[in-house]
Amino acid sequence: MAMRSYLLGVSGEATAERYLQAKGYSIVAKNFRSQQGEIDLVARKDEFLVFVEVKNYSFSNYRSPASAIRKSKKESIIHAARYYLFVNRINDLNCRFDVLTITRRQGSEPVIDHLENAFEVFGC
Amino acid sequence: MLTKVTSAAVNGLDAIFVEVEINSQKGLPGQTIVGLPDASVKESRDRVRSAILNSGFEFPPGYFIINLAPADIRKEGPMYDLPIALGMMVLAGLVKENVEKCVILGELSLDGTVRRVNGILPICLAAKKSGRRQILVSRENADEAALVEGIEVFAAANLREAIDHLNGERPLAPHKFDGKTLLKRSEVDDLDFFDIKGQSHGKRALEVAAAGGHNILLVGSPGSGKTMLARRLPGILPPFTIEEALEVATLYSVAGLLDSKHPLITQRPFRSPHHTTSDVGIIGGGRIPRPGEVSLAHYGVLFLDEFAEFERRVLEVLRQPLEDGQVTISRAQATLTYPAAFMLVAAMNPCPCGNYLDPVKPCVCSPLKTQNYWAKLSGPLLDRIDLQVEIPRLTREELTAQPDGESSKTIRERVIAARDRQRERFAGSPNFSNARMSSRQLREHCRLEREAETLLKSAVIHLGLSARSYDRILKVARTIADLEGVTAIKADHIAEATQYRALDRKGAR
Numbered sequence: 001m002a003m004r005s006y007l008l009g010v011s012g013e014a015t016a017e018r019y020l021q022a023k024g025y026s027i028v029a030k031n032f033r034s035q036q037g038e039i040d041l042v043a044r045k046d047e048f049l050v051f052v053e054v055k056n057y058s059f060s061n062y063r064s065p066a067s068a069i070r071k072s073k074k075e076s077i078i079h080a081a082r083y084y085l086f087v088n089r090i091n092d093l094n095c096r097f098d099v100l101t102i103t104r105r106q107g108s109e110p111v112i113d114h115l116e117n118a119f120e121v122f123g124c
Numbered sequence: 125m126l127t128k129v130t131s132a133a134v135n136g137l138d139a140i141f142v143e144v145e146i147n148s149q150k151g152l153p154g155q156t157i158v159g160l161p162d163a164s165v166k167e168s169r170d171r172v173r174s175a176i177l178n179s180g181f182e183f184p185p186g187y188f189i190i191n192l193a194p195a196d197i198r199k200e201g202p203m204y205d206l207p208i209a210l211g212m213m214v215l216a217g218l219v220k221e222n223v224e225k226c227v228i229l230g231e232l233s234l235d236g237t238v239r240r241v242n243g244i245l246p247i248c249l250a251a252k253k254s255g256r257r258q259i260l261v262s263r264e265n266a267d268e269a270a271l272v273e274g275i276e277v278f279a280a281a282n283l284r285e286a287i288d289h290l291n292g293e294r295p296l297a298p299h300k301f302d303g304k305t306l307l308k309r310s311e312v313d314d315l316d317f318f319d320i321k322g323q324s325h326g327k328r329a330l331e332v333a334a335a336g337g338h339n340i341l342l343v344g345s346p347g348s349g350k351t352m353l354a355r356r357l358p359g360i361l362p363p364f365t366i367e368e369a370l371e372v373a374t375l376y377s378v379a380g381l382l383d384s385k386h387p388l389i390t391q392r393p394f395r396s397p398h399h400t401t402s403d404v405g406i407i408g409g410g411r412i413p414r415p416g417e418v419s420l421a422h423y424g425v426l427f428l429d430e431f432a433e434f435e436r437r438v439l440e441v442l443r444q445p446l447e448d449g450q451v452t453i454s455r456a457q458a459t460l461t462y463p464a465a466f467m468l469v470a471a472m473n474p475c476p477c478g479n480y481l482d483p484v485k486p487c488v489c490s491p492l493k494t495q496n497y498w499a500k501l502s503g504p505l506l507d508r509i510d511l512q513v514e515i516p517r518l519t520r521e522e523l524t525a526q527p528d529g530e531s532s533k534t535i536r537e538r539v540i541a542a543r544d545r546q547r548e549r550f551a552g553s554p555n556f557s558n559a560r561m562s563s564r565q566l567r568e569h570c571r572l573e574r575e576a577e578t579l580l581k582s583a584v585i586h587l588g589l590s591a592r593s594y595d596r597i598l599k600v601a602r603t604i605a606d607l608e609g610v611t612a613i614k615a616d617h618i619a620e621a622t623q624y625r626a627l628d629r630k631g632a633r
Contacts (some may be wrong), residue, residue: 048185081152094185095152117183121154122169 012056012102013040019100019112025050034083037076042084049093051081053118055101065099065115078121125149127214129207130227131192132250133199134243136413136460137374139250141227144204145191146211153185157208159192162200171202171232172209179236179283184216198457200412203241206230206260206286213287221290226258226278227251228286230265236283240264240384245370245377248272260286268377268387270301271370303388304366315356318531322522326353329513329624331535334360335542336603337557339446339468339508341431343626344515345485346478350471353515354427357469358394359532361425362540368423371463375422379415393424395466399433403441413453413460418445421466431470432500439505442468446508449560468509482517510559510596511624542606558603563595570598576615583622597621 017027020043028049029042041052055068069077077097085091099118103111129144142159155169176183190208192199207228213219229247231239244265249272251259258276261269266279277299280286288294317327326342330353333340342350364372372389376382382389397406397417408416418426428434445451449465474480475494479487489497506512546557549569555561561569572580584594598613601621605613 078152085151092150094150096185097153117153121152121187122156 008056009054013054015102015110015112016041016052016054016100019114020052023114029084032080032084034080037078037080037083039077039080039084047094048096049085049090050096050098051077051084052098052100053077055099057101057103059103059105062103063101065101065113065118068099068101069118074119125215127211127223129211129214129223130225130256131204131207131229132227132247133197134201134246134378135197135458137246137378137462139243139247140194140197141250141254141256142197142199142204143191143193144207144211145193146208146215147189147191148184148186148212148215149189151187153187155188155190157190157192159190159195160198161192161204162198164202165192165199165204168202168205168208168232171205171234172212174234175205175232175236175283176209176212178234181213181218182216184212188212188215198412201241201243202231202239203229203243205232206238206280206283209283210286210290219287219290221292223290225256226260226290227256228260230260230262230280230286232283238262238280238282238286242380242382243378244268245271245374245382245387248275248277249370249374251275260289264384266299267301267384268373268382270299271303271373271388301387303369306388307364307366307369307390315359316532317356317360317535318529319527320349320352320356320529321525321527322518323349323353323515324529325623326350326513326515327529327535329511330354330357331360331539332600332603332607332620332624333357333467333469333511334535335539335558335607336510336546336600337467337559338510338600338603339559340470340511340513341506341509341627342469342471342513342515343474343481344471345480345482345517346473348515348517350515351429354396354425354429354469354471355394356532357425357427357467358392360536360539361392361467362536362543364390364392364423372423375415375419375462379420381420393421394427395421395424396427396429399428399430401434401438403435403438406438407441407445407451408453408462409455411455412458413455413462415462416451418442418451418464418466419462422463424466425469426466427469427471429471431472432497433472436500439500440502443505443508470509474514481514484517506627507592507596510600512626513624514626538607541609542603545606545609558599558606561599561602566595566598570602570613572598572613572618573615576601576613576618579615580618580622583618587622587625589625593625597625600624 025043025045027043032039039051040054043050097118099115101113126147131142131144132139133142157166173183229241231241233239240262245268248269252272252274259269260278263279263281266277269277278296279299289296344350369388395417406417408419445464450461450463452461475487475489476497477487477489479485601613601617604617604620
């Protein structure tokens with residue numbers, strides 16, 4: 001079971017990569033981890049650095065991208081994003097947090113929902 | 125990048141100008157508001173975001189620090205939504221003009237509509253005083269703002285209009301509103317003294333009270349018409365001057381009670397709080413003190429029906445504003461002074477069952493009960509009430525008769541004439557009515573003729589009047605003489621004034 005959902009995640013991230021590249025993003029990092037967080041994909045487009053969280057759903061338990069992220073997940077992504085900016089010495093780019101949901105249904109193409117600017121960092 | 129927008133904060137009846145400083149930097153997205161914001165200011169983050177997006181603009185990327193300077197004054201209310209949104213638009217390059225010279229205030233709705241906020245009038249007055257010439261507000265606040273002459277008021281319906289105005293693409297025309305003609309046009313409402321049958325004594329007492337600004341207590345059985353009489357009092361008070369009207373409107377603006385369609389209060393206020401109202405409700409208060417009923421009745425009438433049913437502490441807190449014409453409220457966060465120059469009209473039954481003075485119905489109260497009922501009204505409080513009048517129940521003949529008294533208009537003309545005499549008399553002193561004469565002014569302006577003096581002396585002896593009552597009678601007699609239009613106080617003026625000391629005569633105290 002665990003293996004199956006891991007494989008589902010890996011194939012989902014591959015789908016997401018293809019989707020983002022088709023939209024003009026270039027992928028700069030995958031599965032970036034900090035001590036207390038992780039980010040599925042880091043992408044660049046224009047002057048934006050985008051941190052993307054990819055979520056896979058089967059059709060029966062579909063969720064909208066807006067409701068896919070819980071508080072703890074958000075904190076984990078923000079932590080990793082801060083760390084990413086720090087280790088790569090980036091301070092001249094506007095950043096954004098996006099959420100991508102991929103919904104699969106047997107026998108048809110997966111449906112991708114892309115929510116730009118899904119959440120923000122409040123306070124510092 | 126940094127931008128500054130001017131806004132304002134209300135502090136009591138005064139306003140302080142607030143610089144909304146916004147700094148944007150690249151990095152993770154988010155906003156922080158600093159400068160002692162309260163919850164409603166912090167929430168503006170979400171309103172501003174929705175309003176910008178729903179007005180068809182991109183929300184600018186980056187991290188924003190929003191500072192409301194000076195940072196040591198608490199900011200409350202949603203009026204900073206519009207300045208924050210416009211500041212962000214400046215940083216996004218969508219507003220190019222310098223926005224610092226205009227004072228900007230407004231709440232934003234999620235769809236980008238600019239909504240009304242409280243306290244616009246004091247802010248406009250302060251803007252005029254400090255030499256700021258332009259103010260940008262919501263449509264609903266426009267009339268209120270335009271009451272202040274000498275500043276340009278721009279009214280934006282939504283965020284887009286505000287942006288187009290500041291960019292000079294579609295400049296808004298300065299909003300005009302004529303308060304003075306509105307004030308002149310205001311007529312006495314349909315509550316007229318003509319409708320009251322009988323009660324000529326009560327009507328006359330109210331006329332005297334109105335003419336001299338005296339406080340009055342009406343004592344009578346249930347259904348005798350105390351409330352009916354009191355409600356008609358504002359109709360015989362002299363009309364507002366524009367300064368008075370603006371002062372009252374400022375108070376109502378701060379309290380958030382101003383009607384956006386009729387921003388100028390043209391009728392003297394008539395406040396009748398229920399007898400369960402707390403002392404804070406009467407005097408004002410709260411974390412950051414708000415005006416209470418005494419201040420909302422400023423330059424008007426505070427009517428306390430069922431006077432003896434009010435809580436004792438409520439009655440006692442009335443003493444200080446009755447004396448000073450203002451209240452100072454101290455709380456941990458602020459100490460504020462609100463004006464409270466009101467006329468007190470109190471009404472009560474003569475005993476708990478209400479039939480004590482009734483010629484027909486028997487009173488079923490024990491003497492002790494009646495005594496306790498009256499004991500609630502302390503001596504110092506009753507001392508501040510110049511006129512105490514009995515309002516008897518109407519007889520059947522009076523009830524079925526056609527009303528034949530004078531109309532409010534006729535009475536009002538006499539009151540205005542009497543007030544004019546007082547204004548002349550007290551020219552140059554802060555006092556403006558007979559009721560507020562100091563003891564020095566009393567000696568100066570209430571000299572009695574020999575006959576009058578003899579009468580007053582005998583009244584003092586026979587009725588056992590106190591020194592305070594003596595002064596009260598003199599003041600009321602002065603007003604009665606003013607109503608008649610004569611300078612000297614005659615014996616019949618004293619006689620009438622003595623009539624209005626019902627409690628002294630009855631010995632009910």
